[in-house]
Amino acid sequence: MKKVLGFIGCGNMGAAMVGGIIASGIVTNDNIIASTKTKQSAEALERKFGIKTTQDNKKIASEADIIFLAVKPFMYDAVIEEIRDIISTDTIVVTIAAGVELEKVKSTFKRDVKLIKTMPNTPALVGEAMSAICPSSNISEEELDYVINIFNSFGKTEILDEKDFHGFIALCGSSPAYVFMFIEAMADAAVKMGIQRKKAYKLAAQSVLGSAKMVLDTEKHPGELKDMVCSPRGTTIEAVIELENGGMRSSIIKAMEKCEEKSKNM
Incomplete structure (x- = not known):
């Protein structure tokens, strides 16, 4: 059974990821849902990818098996506060903000959450990203492999320790x-x-x-x-x-x- 992927925020990077995922066939467009700030942005995503859209982050939290936090780092606290009581214990939360530490995200959720820290670079827009991935200790090998396959659909990946993300920013x-x-x-x-x-x-x-x-x-x-x-x-x-x-x-x-x-x- 294919998982439902949810994107909270779907700007250039999120859209690049969605395009790669759909092209790879890992998940079909009807199993992807994205939340946007405006109705105009939602309609543009629907036309381009045929995915489901909403302006309600809570809908993403209640429906998605894997949630990608594709918003700016300064928005993390507000978004997490909005969804933290809705996501299930099995939900995987994927962060896309190198400057936000896993421990900080976990403390904001105020409970144990399955987290994977990632950072793709802008060549994701042409399917040639180099992405760093760092899972929290409660992520299973199967769950990690699934997320890696998602990121491989629009480039290449490498598992890094969180301490090496600063170097990754400089390098990639x-x-x-x-x-x-x-x-x-x-x-x-x-x-x-x-x-x-x-x-x-x-x-x-x-x-x-x-x-x-x-x-x-x-x-x-x-x-x-x-x-x-x-x-x-x-x-x-x-x-x-x-x-x-x-x-x-x-x-x-x-x-x-x-x-x-x-x-x-x-």
Whole structure:
């Protein structure tokens, strides 16, 4: 029997998740219900996915086997207070807010609740998320596998200790911005060299995509793959040396450390 999935909040990330779930066939659209703030948002979701919608969070709490809290972190207290007396002891609550600790969520519920902390990144919008998952101790292996399969429907997953979520934010949560900047810089250089901007973005983005796929598919060390491109006295090694002179590696490391530090202090 397929479970009923409930989304409290269904913005860009929630909608990306819903799309992946439906496409994978893990759960059909008639077994997904989402609550939204406005009737307009609800109607848009119904048109796009054919799912059930409501503006009543309590309806989600009473009907769903797995509830995704897809609202902003500052809204967690109010939402949990609204649903905590309605959900059953078997309901799994999945948080999608890295800055909200499991212990804090549990204390807000004021009782033992099955919790799974997650964080997908924005490439979920194109079915290529990297998601971190951390279950509470009362989640069974079967329950965890089910939730992992849901997240795998719109990307890839990795189980992490909760303490590592700050590092995950720096590595995956924020890194799409770093990559977009890299693609933009590559395209700017290509435009300077005479390539049309629209073509430059496409060429740069596909090169980044293909390079990432090589790392995943070959499982070779990135340094080894880099060496494969660098011929003696060739063009690539000249570019690599210039990037090293500019402190590319140290800049990325420092930026990620700043990101992690900010996450810890929020």
